[in-house]
Amino acid sequence: DTGVSQNPRHKITKRGQNVTFRCDPISEHNRLYWYRQTLGQGPEFLTYFQNEAQLEKSRLLSDRFSAERPKGSFSTLEIQRTEQGDSAMYLCASTTHTGELFFGEGSRLTVL
């Protein structure tokens, strides 16, 4: 399968714990995006990489959130000291210069 891969697909954690999600983009795509989606809402932009450089971060991305894309390949999104409000689907997408995003299946986070 050559699509965008995300794991884990589901994560249940207790409030205050740290979680990390991984995204493997389509191999030839140099741009990688993270979005968050809550029930009844459209995806909200979190952050964006071009190769290994993090070019833009949304104000939604609090200090507890950090994203990396070492060597411009896979990316990780870490949430420290999780809160119940962090419960959401975290979506990763990749693209080239053409603009249409190719999304993974998402990682669903439930914070108890």
Added chain:
Amino acid sequence: AQSVAQPEDQVNVAEGNPLTVKCTYSVSGNPYLFWYVQYPNRGLQFLLKYITGDNLVKGSYGFEAEFNKSQTSFHLKKPSALVSDSALYFCAVSSIPGNTPLVFGKGTRLSVIA
């Protein structure tokens, strides 16, 4: 700032009838417009995009969308709806595709009734 409005939370249509899912946008400069579909517990799938050229854009699964600059709209259409088209549909806009993040609407749930 970019924004998208999808004025209908839910659209119901009978199988075989034409369907329209509405989208209006606001963007500085030229708009680049996209439609995505989301099935339950799945990621978003790209349907079609408008970058430039013909105002009527054809996409996957028989869907098309009409760009109307004067009305700042990009409505999604299909001549004959299928039950399998039932899903959540998102409109999105960008000012520089690939270089600025897509901004999504809240989504419209389409139900096609047999």
